[in-house]
Amino acid sequence: MKLRPFRIVLVLVTSLIPLALLAILVFLARYSWPALTFNGWHFLTGHTWNLGNLYADPVVQRGVLAPVGANYGILVFIVGTLLTSAIALIIAVPISLGVAVFLAEGLRSRLRTPLSFVVEMLAAVPSVVYGLWGYAVLTPLVAHTLGPGLRSVLGFIPFFSGAVGSGYGLLAASIVLALMVVPIIAATVRDALAQVPSETKEAAYALGATHFEVVRRAMLPAVRGNIIGACILGLGRALGETMAVLMVSGGALNYFPGNIYSPVTTMASFIVSQLDSAMQDPTGMAVRSLAEIALILFIISVLTNIIARLLTGTSHNASAV
Amino acid sequence: MLKNSSRNPVKAAIGGTVLALTLAGVMGSPTASARTLNITETGSTLLYPLFNLWVPAYTHSHPGVRINTQGTGSGTGISEAVSGVAQIGASDAYMSNMQMKQNPTILNIPLAISAQTVNYNIPGLNGIHLKLSGPVLAGIYDGHIRYWNAPAIAQLNPGVRLPHHLITPIHRTDGSGDTFIFSQYLSFSTPYWNSHAGYGTTISWPAVPGGLGALGNPGMVQASAQTPYSIAYIGVSFTKEVKRAHLGTAMLKNRAGRFLLPTKKTVTAAAAQLVKKTPVDERISLVFAPGAGSYPIINYEYAIVNDHQANGDMAQALRTFLSWAVDTHEGNARRFLRQVRFIALPARISALSRKQIAKIH
Numbered sequence: 001m002k003l004r005p006f007r008i009v010l011v012l013v014t015s016l017i018p019l020a021l022l023a024i025l026v027f028l029a030r031y032s033w034p035a036l037t038f039n040g041w042h043f044l045t046g047h048t049w050n051l052g053n054l055y056a057d058p059v060v061q062r063g064v065l066a067p068v069g070a071n072y073g074i075l076v077f078i079v080g081t082l083l084t085s086a087i088a089l090i091i092a093v094p095i096s097l098g099v100a101v102f103l104a105e106g107l108r109s110r111l112r113t114p115l116s117f118v119v120e121m122l123a124a125v126p127s128v129v130y131g132l133w134g135y136a137v138l139t140p141l142v143a144h145t146l147g148p149g150l151r152s153v154l155g156f157i158p159f160f161s162g163a164v165g166s167g168y169g170l171l172a173a174s175i176v177l178a179l180m181v182v183p184i185i186a187a188t189v190r191d192a193l194a195q196v197p198s199e200t201k202e203a204a205y206a207l208g209a210t211h212f213e214v215v216r217r218a219m220l221p222a223v224r225g226n227i228i229g230a231c232i233l234g235l236g237r238a239l240g241e242t243m244a245v246l247m248v249s250g251g252a253l254n255y256f257p258g259n260i261y262s263p264v265t266t267m268a269s270f271i272v273s274q275l276d277s278a279m280q281d282p283t284g285m286a287v288r289s290l291a292e293i294a295l296i297l298f299i300i301s302v303l304t305n306i307i308a309r310l311l312t313g314t315s316h317n318a319s320a321v
Numbered sequence: 322m323l324k325n326s327s328r329n330p331v332k333a334a335i336g337g338t339v340l341a342l343t344l345a346g347v348m349g350s351p352t353a354s355a356r357t358l359n360i361t362e363t364g365s366t367l368l369y370p371l372f373n374l375w376v377p378a379y380t381h382s383h384p385g386v387r388i389n390t391q392g393t394g395s396g397t398g399i400s401e402a403v404s405g406v407a408q409i410g411a412s413d414a415y416m417s418n419m420q421m422k423q424n425p426t427i428l429n430i431p432l433a434i435s436a437q438t439v440n441y442n443i444p445g446l447n448g449i450h451l452k453l454s455g456p457v458l459a460g461i462y463d464g465h466i467r468y469w470n471a472p473a474i475a476q477l478n479p480g481v482r483l484p485h486h487l488i489t490p491i492h493r494t495d496g497s498g499d500t501f502i503f504s505q506y507l508s509f510s511t512p513y514w515n516s517h518a519g520y521g522t523t524i525s526w527p528a529v530p531g532g533l534g535a536l537g538n539p540g541m542v543q544a545s546a547q548t549p550y551s552i553a554y555i556g557v558s559f560t561k562e563v564k565r566a567h568l569g570t571a572m573l574k575n576r577a578g579r580f581l582l583p584t585k586k587t588v589t590a591a592a593a594q595l596v597k598k599t600p601v602d603e604r605i606s607l608v609f610a611p612g613a614g615s616y617p618i619i620n621y622e623y624a625i626v627n628d629h630q631a632n633g634d635m636a637q638a639l640r641t642f643l644s645w646a647v648d649t650h651e652g653n654a655r656r657f658l659r660q661v662r663f664i665a666l667p668a669r670i671s672a673l674s675r676k677q678i679a680k681i682h
Contacts, residue, residue: 048525049525050524050525051521051523051524051525053519053521054417054521054522055417055418055520055521056417057418057419058419069519071525135543139547140547143547143548163487163531165489165531165533165548166489166533166544166547166548166551167547167548168533168535168544246494246536247536250533250534251492251494251533251534251535251536252532252533252534253492253494253525253526253528253532253534254525254526254527254528255528255529255530255532258530262530262531263531263532263533263534265494265534273494273495273534273536274495274496274523275396275496276393276394276395276396276397276495276496276522276523277396277495277496277497277521277522277523278396278496279396279397279399279400279496280395280396280399280400280414280417280420280496280521280522282417282419282420282422282423283419
């Protein structure tokens with residue numbers, strides 16, 4: 001009886017989180033409803049984004065008022081979002097695991113704390129700072145060094161051959177995203193490695209395992225669930241990253257990337273870059289279509305999370321040895 | 322923008338008090354005039370450098386008014402002026418008929434005349450002014466013309482050794498008045514472009530493999546400088562940056578068929594052609610003007626203002642500031658405009674602007 005008020009407060013506070021999630025979903029769906037009816041499935045399969053003629057009088061099309069020639073298709077941006085995030089994870093995961101293992105096992109304890117702190121601080125750097133660095137330093141580097149280098153090594157694969165271009169594009173965006181994702185994955189995995197019971201390690205040593213074998217055969221399998229969880233966290237950050245990507249992605253419109261150096265556009269950065277123009281649409285269809293992009297991005301994030309969890313099975317049990 | 326806040330606070334306080342007392346004496350209503358009026362200006366990044374020159378000079382001679390400026394983009398400028406968040410929305414583009422129908426109390430007031438350059442980065446050729454036309458630019462931006470030595474370009478530039486290199490067309494990713502006037506030049510000169518891409522502050526750029534998007538005028542300059550064999554359109558207030566990046570500037574073909582650079586003479590000539598046609602509400606495009614000496618890409622820079630303000634003081638302050646801005650001895654004087662390479666409003670246009678300003682109440 002004594003605990004009841006406390007319990008009620010806890011339930012209320014806890015339910016705020018799913019309620020907020022639901023509220024976002026309801027808002028996005030309601031706000032983008034005219035766009036949903038106007039665009040139909042074409043929204044997901046079309047690859048042309050056209051606001052239409054904003055200076056001509058709008059006409060009623062498919063039951064709603066929209067500018068003449070308006071046509072909203074976002075497949076290019078969906079592809080851009082998934083590609084940048086996937087390449088970012090391919091770059092980031094091995095590096096993060098290396099960093100995590102090094103911090104947890106390869107260092108004396110005196111250095112461990114300050115260095116772990118540095119890695120965690122990297123996760124706290126605002127994304128626009130990474131974007132600025134990417135804009136000023138990385139894009140010229142990709143254009144003159146990284147791009148040509150990658151092409152000469154991996155050029156036999158079609159995706160890595162062809163024109164290197166200006167530096168702005170898929171590769172630069174993925175590298176910037178990878179940099180932002182590494183500290184998240186590394187810090188999470190390091191924490192998990194530090195939690196591995198010493199019995200597990202000692203048992204492995206007792207069987208004659210070397211230090212490397214202990215890490216590889218005993219510790220990493222023990223934190224498999226945490227690694228997957230950390231990757232999902234990183235993926236979530238990469239999917240939704242806006243400013244940093246906008247600054248280095250090259251803003252491709254209406255075409256798919258031909259190779260890894262091509263300009264791309266992601267859904268989140270497109271919303272930001274187009275809001276200004278969309279507000280000039282007197283029918284409001286453009287802004288509502290941007291809201292529909294947000295809705296799709298939201299659904300994609302939820303779906304990738306669910307798929308990742310299904311792939312790993314019951315990830316929470318994986319940490320039990 | 323923050324220059325004013327670095328003033329000595331004590332001095333400012335004394336100044337404010339003195340001003341308040343003076344005003345109270347003059348107007349006899351101490352409560353209304355005792356505080357500083359805050360005017361918020363937001364919008365066009367092309368007008369932003371000019372506002373940054375205007376504001377310190379104006380607030381120096383008109384204490385009691387504080388003007389906050391922000392370069393956020395023309396679309397934001399229009400929507401914040403409409404919603405009332407900002408009192409002045411700066412825009413390179415005028416509002417559409419439909420927008421005016423929805424917001425009949427909004428005024429589109431020209432403050433100055435701006436122009437745009439088409440710039441390129443062709444190693445070895447940046448020192449000369451290539452000749453380009455609307456249809457050729459439309460061909461480059463829709464992917465029909467892929468190489469710098471394409472016959473269409475070579476034909477306009479006899480005797481120039483053009484390289485066989487792929488052209489990288491660069492466009493703005495953010496909503497922009499520069500995109501508005503550039504796409505108008507393409508639309509008005511090329512029927513094919515007009516029916517396929519049209520014009521607007523953002524348009525559906527045809528898919529050109531390798532075509533690049535850049536953020537703001539600074540982004541256009543950087544992307545172009547960094548990408549050999551690229552082409553870009555850049556607001557004339559960024560001419561200094563264009564020179565520093567050693568980009569080439571194109572001579573553009575006007576309606577009369579002549580190739581011109583944007584100079585004070587050619588921009589003024591183009592504006593003069595359309596002065597008489599400018600309607601009372603001043604919403605008109607100056608792009609692709611007739612006349613042998615007219616540079617083809619120029620535009621009015623607008624202040625978007627609601628004619629119905631929250632109170633009389635604000636309306637008064639806006640009328641005073643905007644009248645000051647279009648005055649050829651004050652805001653439209655050469656000492657301000659030459660720094661951003663704008664051209665002053667012709668007398669008839671500033672009279673029209675003043676007539677609109679008088680409507681603010």
